[in-house]
Structure formats: structure tokens, C-alpha cells
Amino acid sequence: MCGIVGYIGNREAQSILISGLSKLEYRGYDSAGISVYNGKALQTAKKKGRLAVLEEQLQSNPLNGHIGIGHTRWATHGKPSDENAHPHSDNDHQFSIIHNGIIENYLSLKEELVAKGHVFKSETDTEVIAHLIQSLYEGDMEQAVQRAVKKMKGAYALVVLSKSEPDKLIAVRLASPLIVGVGQGENFIGSDIPAILEYTRNVYILNDGEMAVLTRNDVQLKDVEGNSISREIYHVDWDIVTAEKDGYDHFMLKEIHEQPKGYRDTMGSRIQSDQHKVDLKELTLSKQQIESIDRIHIVACGTAYHAGLVGKQVLESMTRIPVEVDVASEYRYRNPIITNNTLVIIVSQSGETADTLAALREAKSQGATILAITNVVGSSVTREADQVLITWAGPEIAVASTKAYTTQLITFYLLGCHFAEVLETKDEQFIAEVVSALQVLPEQVEMILSQAEDIKRYAEHIAQHDHVFFLGRGLDFAVAQEASLKLKEISYIHSEAYAAGELKHGTLALIEEGTPVVAIATQEDLFDKTVSNIQEVVARGADVLGLSTVGDEELVKSVNQLLFIPKTLPFLTPALSIIPLQLLSYYAAMARGTDVDKPRNLAKSVTVE
Template identity: 70%
Template sequence: MCGIVGYIGSSKAQDILVEGLKKLEYRGYDSAGVAVYNGGRLEVVKAKGRLAELEGKLEAAPLSGTIGIGHTRWATHGKPSDVNSHPHVDNERKISVVHNGIIENYIALKEELIERGHRFVSETDTEVISHLIADLYEGDIVRAVQAAVKRLRGAYALGVIAEEEPDKLVAVRNASPLIIGVGDGENFIGSDIPAVLPHTRDIYILKDGEMAVLTRNGVELFTLEGNIISRELFHVDWDLTTAEKGGYDHFMLKEIHEQPKAYRDTMGSRITEDGKRVVMNEVKMTADELRTIRHVHIVACGTAYHAGLVGKNVIERLARIPVEADVASEYRYRAPIISKETLVIVVSQSGETADTLAALREAQRQGARVIAITNVVGSSVAREADDVITTWAGPEIAVASTKAYTSQLIAFYLFGLYLTQTLETQEPAMIEEAITALRALPEQVETLLGQADTVKAFAEKIANHDDLFFIGRGLDYAVAQEGSLKLKEISYIHSEAYASGELKHGTLALIEDGVPVIALATQQELFEKTLSNIKEVTARGAYVMGIAPEGDQELAKSVDEVITIPRTLGLLTPALSVVPLQLLAYYASLARGNDVDKPRNLAKSVTVE
């Protein structure tokens, strides 16, 4: 996820672009840049690092033009660097482009353009767009953009300017957000409303497959085929703080609702168009090397460790390789048995987690191959691992992880299926069925979010309790541990997760009248045993909220409240069942008057042991 801005008017574009980028820095902050039509030519200034680095360059050599585009980057293709930063230009520096999204067929387009004489300088997918538009340009930037986007496959929001037409700013949206701000003698584009809010509150919100042509005197909306679109302006009446959160009260709630997009983006081009196979070009191990794996270690901290517990189950069930899951802070100190036949998977949202980095280095020292699952391109974990599976969740602002965790689940599902294909441990039909179910998850999460009011009501009932328990078996136990962590870290309610079958080995002594229990019962093969465990706690007076698949008739008879999740393969249920637990933690924290996004004593990235 990146942030784009654009301006055309009579004011100094540089200042407006930088101001807009500051409002969008939450969408990406590893590099930034601007392109401005300045003194009769396009001038591009870019800088790796936070926006302050770009500001320093612009202060030293300011741009005076009144049309331009800007970008703040969250790296996906190519490490953070000046050259990989946006905006990108063609070889003649006549066309400049900013882009939010992923172009899935950029390699094929790049090879075609190289054959036509184009020279590329960056590792990005976006540079292909500027070259493609330039290749198609015949004096009309609007037509060239329309022709170019017909060649693109993937997600994109684009801002485009051309040196030969300094009176136009072209914007396009397909599966990535883009808004148009309409002012008096000036107009704007942005990835989000905060980018333009200081200048106008009149907005067009582009839909997928739509484009806009901005001049100083007006805005025209078109379909990609060139048909004119008539649409009423949307007048923003939020304050700026609310707008930065997309209208949500907190970043955490916004990020919970961003999960369907994070699922889609993480799957991205890793699934073939026919939906039958997983492709993981970022894993450089050959088929023969993958066949030498005899055991897998998954190492992570906190929420990432809980994703690893699901990953362990996925790899063992599908690929039939034994897997150990360890918290990174303990891994080195138990003298793990590692060999060249060991594959170590380290998981870190930030890619800077100190304990996870130390585990990675120890594994490599002992000869293991290391795959990293991380959300940050160019992070320490990404640089040092042998292979990197990037989760494309986008920046996560709230301390309590939501979309980063579920994107890690998607990464494990993809890698588990990829390994299974290579080792041929499951029938192709089973793999295809799993991929079909995987692709259905984003829409199912959207449906699940519609039950937020039911979860909120339960959260308000339990908000004043001092203790709470989560129970589940198998994969439900893995999700219970994540649900418990979410609740305790932002609501400060003491919470514990237990394997349901362990209740009678001590934990039942803590169950008394009115104690809240969250019971997950989504695993069909374990349902009857879980139901028996639920009856053990209800018999002792527990107040129980159950989570079960749609259509369940039995669980509702034994619990006080029920949340149902859409039906999917048992292996994939964690990607759904965790969502109501995230909402539960959010609403319980809200009911207790806590700072949801910044819980006490905690930091987003743990860079010390």
C-alpha cells in the first residue's frame, strides 16, 4: 500500500504535494518523491527514507511549477532506494507516473518493452507503466493512458503527467483507492481524502475501471473506454483526524476492515489464473532442494508466533513434514537440533524483531535455509533471509496486529500448498479445492464483518470482568491463543487460552458463576469433543459465547451467544474465526475507555531482546 497525490492549479505544486504526502505517510514511509512540470520540463526529486529526506532535497533545490504528482512508498517490488522510489519516468523523461498497487504481468510487459529499445533502471513494476505509456503516446496523453491500462493486469491507482501536455493530470483506478478533490481554479488527486482536505471538501470517489482528466478549470470523469460519467460531488464533513482513519474511529477498526483487501493482495499473482496451482517465484529453492527438507522450524514472537501455530498445522497436514513452532526468544536457548535438511521459517510483521533476527542468524549459522514471512520489503529479516515471502497487508498503524496476522496466515496457506504441489503429497483435486476456498476468503470476511454489532453487544457485557477464558481444539486452540492475546493487550482484561481437552486437568477450578468463556468450535472432526468441553464450563455457571460454522444447530443449544462464520475448509477457518475475536478485543477496549491504537507499555516493533 502506497500513497499518491496530484495537483494542478496556480499555486506552487511542490508544497501542496509534500503537504498531501504527510497526510498519507501512514500508507507507506520507506521512500517518497515528486514530479513537477518546472520551467518547461518535468523535474523528478526522490529520496529513500521518511518524508523529511525528500523535504531536505526540495529545500535545497525547490521546484516552482504548478502541476505535479507525488508518492510515498510501501515497497513491494524492489528494496527501498532512491531509484526504486516513485514517480517513475520513461527514458526520455517525458512521462511521469505514480502508482499504488501491483502489476501482475509487469515482467512480460518489461521484456516486450526492452525488445523495443526501452532501458529500465529500477526493480519496480511501476516503471513499466511509464515506459508503456510513452511507447503508446502519439500526442494525446489521455488516449495513451487508456491504451496502456488495457495492457495491465493487477491492481492500480495511477497519476500521470506528460511534459508535452502540462495542462492535464490523468488519474485511473482499478482495485486501489483513488479520490479526486475539486477546488476553485485547482484540482487534486489522492489515495485518501486527508491528502486534499486542507484545500477542498468536495470529492469525487472513483470506482474501479474509471479515470479522471483534471485541468485547472475542471474535472471530467470517464470509463476506460472513454464514455463520459456524470456523478454528484461528495461533500466531506469529517474533521481531519477522522479522515486520516478513513472515517473509522480508530486505526485498529480500519485495519480490521482492510483485511479482505490484504487477503487479496497477499494472494495476488501467487495463484495461477486457472486457480489450479500456487506460484511462488520468490522462493528460490528448486524442487530437488524442497524434497530434501526433513523437518521445519517456525520461529516468531507474539501474534506472528500464533500465525506460525496455524502454519505448523497447514504444513504437517498437507506436506506431511514434521514441524516445530517456537517463540523466538526461547529458540536459541534450547539448543535446537538444526541440519542442512532443516527449513526454518521466521515470521515478523516489521522484519526488525530482535529475537526473530537472532533466531534467523543462529539457524543460518548451523546450516539451515531460512524463509522469512514479513510485511516490510527491505527490512533486516527480509535482507538476511535466504528467501522472502512478502505479505502485502500495507502499513499497520495500530499496535495490536490484525491484518498483518491474517496476511501471515494467507502466506502460510500459499506456501503450504506450494510445498504440497512440489512434494506431491496430496491429489491435485484437493489442492485445487483448497485454492478455490482460499480465493473465497476475502468475500467471506466482508460478510463476517456484518456481525460486528453482535460482537459489540457481547463485548460490552464482559467489559467489566477481570478474567476471561478462550477454549478450542486443534486449529481452534491456535486461534484461541491469538484471540486471548488481542483481548489482554488492548482491553487489559486478564485472559487465558486453553486447549479444551485440558480443562479437567486443572483449569476448571477457575470456572465459576458468570465467568466469560469464548469457545471456538469450527473443526468438524473435533466438534463433539469440543461441545462436551463447553458443557463442562456451562455446568459450572460460565457465560459462553460460541463460534461455529454457518448452519450449526447444536452449539446454540449449549451457549449463551453464538457467532457463526461462513463455511470453508477446516484448514482455512482461522482466517475467518479470528475476525470476531479481533472485534471482541476492540469493542471491549472501547467499553473500558482505553486507547485502542496505543495500549499501555507496548510498542509496534520490538527491536530489543
């Protein structure tokens, strides 16, 4: 949820910490702070607000030193404020702590510490960690941290700096991402690779229950008992340029325009063009194992959940295996029916979403086979799943997901083809037709992106309203839910998505003169019924934007404005119809003057439940 960075070496730490935090501000931007050891004491600067507020303070009061830690916060315990910003310290300023996650038993720990005379300055659970480590310190920082984490319950990524042992940093991970960058005469810590990629491409990815002890010339990996761990270095082969805006006004707009490339990269070598087949070499499921699957659960959160709604219809139509889709935060608590023949598909952009990871572990403990669909190599989801399909969207910086969602759709289409071929539920001709249609999707997306000005005009119109409704049937309803989420999360316009056939069961009461309605009608077998539903809202005075495929001119008679997407197979339309609706949300947010890449109250990677 929050952004973490640490440095030890021979350079000035402040500039490296600020540079790293600037790459992580998408993870949290309620406040920011750094601590640097200056040779005599720990110096700390932290401010409520964006990183720029802290930078302005540091211009006149820099912190000098060659070891330090930094943090950008998304508030959980305690409101955004200078006092609640990280880093946090104990009463003697012996330790400085940054932390991502939640310490579930912090109140009981705090009561014990208060009874011992500790005085707290913030409302956070993180400050408790600093006091706890100080209370357990007996001359060995490493042992003090190990003792502390054994007392802590919850999820965390933790980095510790101490004036008592200023030649080292200690990092610990439990259910919250943390990586270590390895340099020459310097080493780094980050909660995500972009934070340190300017300085090194060699990283260790920490697993749950592991700690790293960093000095200038060495990195030691251990478990929390102190036992050494051996691990190969992971070499990052993508460029930091892909995480920059590249001339676009916002990361979100850049990422929308990167979707044709994301489609091509995700399909990549997985499609055998000469044979019109899908070859998922990464999957090691045998024919017998696939044939034994009697039900599929798709589990995800937010946008990934909406991708799962499309995935359900794709997999059921291609394989005739029953599929359920669950919100990850609810999955464990409904006591799902899981057997050894259940395939659970976990979908997560970051691969670190706390609720999704918890669902994965629950399903795995009950004997399910886990297949992960994620965008991040080396993430927790990829390490814990039995099977993994990477979506090659590339780094996604904007909080509102776009290219991660659409590459998840592409992955579901590929998986559907693969299973259908193994199970022989679809013939070769049908699969070849799907493969051919998939291969032209990137060019079709480029055609849609060229309509941006038309979309912008309607977006500026709906930006003047406080309520917008999205309608659709079948796969169009699944897309409507994602489109509605995009609009509300970045423009702050209240929007809802409804199955068009449900209007008469209550929703029509909300339609009045001038109410904007976005109606998606791309499914041929449901087209006439959707048009009838559109006429129901038109009769109540709604202002309707229709979205259909080229050639469906009938809709022109029923809507105020019409957008077209290119023709494709009906069950592939979500990969096209969402594109103009992403642009609609983007331009509506622009018209309302909101912070597109960093919408209020939200963060990119949700690593707390």
C-alpha cells in the first residue's frame, strides 16, 4: 500500500531516497518522510501531503548522510498528518522505522509499552514497532528485530535504521512486498522494483518470513530465526523508461495507448500463427489433470474481479465447466466448496493483493490447484501458485488499472482456447477462428484510440453531471461494471452499472430528464433486447451514449450519440469495448480537474485486508 525505499553506500542518501519515493508515490501520497544518519544522530523530515511538500522543506534543510530510509504513505491507522507520517522513532531516537501493512495486535503491544513508560506521539501502529524494538534491544540490532517480529501479528514490510549500529539496514517481510537491490559498494531496499532500477538491475525478492541485513558491501538473507538463506539474484530486464510518461500528460493515458503492445506481448509466442493454435508452454497441467477439473473458481478484487466476470463466460462457453467468480475479500468467509478437482484462478495485477493472497492460501490448504494470472514476475502470487500465466502489460503506474485489465482478458481467451483444445469441447476450426480474431485485436484497438476526440467531447458533457449509469447485457454488463468503476475512481462522479434487463425492477426510478446513460450493445444475440431497454430510459428523458459494433446502425435511432468499435467475435468484444470507456473516464476526470494518476483515498497495490 505504502512506498518504501532504503539506501546504504557512499553517496548522499537523501537524493537517492527522494528519487526512489518519486517512483513509488503511486502506492501512497498522504504524506512522505525520510530519515538519514549524519554520523552523530538520526535526522528525520516528514510532511503531510505529496512528496513535493517534503522536497520543498529539504531544499532549505537537507539531511546529510550515506545511509537512510524513506516512505510515502497511504493512511490506515491515523489520519494523514505530519505526526502520523513515517519514519517513526522511539523516545530516545535510537531507531527509525518505516513500515507497510497493518500490525493487528498493535493496541495490546502499545498498552504493554505505555505501562513501561513509553510515550507515543502518533496514532499509528508503526510507531509501536519502533518502541518495541527499542525495548528489546540488548546490543544486537538483528536479534532485537527478530524478537520484535515474533511478537507482532499482521502483515508488514519493515525497514529498520539505528544510530547504535549505523553501518547496516535491516528489512523484514511478511505478506507485503519488499525487494533488495544489489550494487557495487552500495545496496538498496524498495517495495517495488522501479524505486531502485535507476541504480541497479540486480535484486533479491524477499519471501514471507524472511529478513535482509544490508551493509555497504554485503547483503545477507535470513529467516526470522536467523538462519542463512541462499538465493539467486533476479536480473531485471525491463527499462525504467517504461515507467516514465513518455510525453503523455498522465500515466493513465500512456497506459491506455500502450494496450495494443500489451495485447501483442501477452499473446506473443503463446500463439502458433502457422497452425492457428494456442500453446501455453508455461502450464504443466497434464491432459488428465485438465480433464479432472469439475469446477473453476475465479477469485480477484476490483478491476481484476471484473476481468474474472468476462473470464467466467469465456471459460464456460469454451469448456462447459461451471465457473464461479468471487470477490477475494469474501471468498474465505463463505466457506467455498473446494475439492481436489477444483481449479482456482487467482487474478491480480500486482500479485501482492492481500485479500487475494489470503484466498489463494485458503484454497490451496483445501487441496485446490491454483493458477495465477498476474502482471508481476516474482510476486507472492507467482511464488505460491501451482501454475502461472504472466500478463505482459509492462509496469502499470496509474492507480486506475487499464492495460493490466485488458491483458488479463487476453489471458482468459488464451486459456479458454487451450482448455477447449485439450478437452475437445471446440473443434479446430472454431479455435482457429478465435486465434485469427485475437491477432487483429491490437490493430482494432489502435483504430478505437484514433476516435479520442469524439470520446472527449462526450466526456466533457458528462463531467457536468453528478450521476451516470452504465447498461449492458451478458458480456456487455461485465464491461459496464469495469467502465463504471473507472469513471467513479478517477472523476469522482457517482456511477453505477446495471444489467439492462433489470431496469424495470427498480433502477428506472433514478432516471430523470438529462441523466447520462452509457449503453453497451455489442452482443448480437442480445442486441434487440438491449435496444428495448435503451428505449425505456430514453422515454424517461435520459441522455444516452450508445456503444456498438460497426454496422449496427439500428442503435442510431435510439441514442443521442453513438460510438462504434470494429467487428470481432461476440465474446471478444470486451477487449475492444472497454477502450473507449477508459478514455471516457480519463477525459471526464480531466474536465473535472481531478488527479488522474493518483485519485483520492486510493493506492495502486492494496496490501492490507
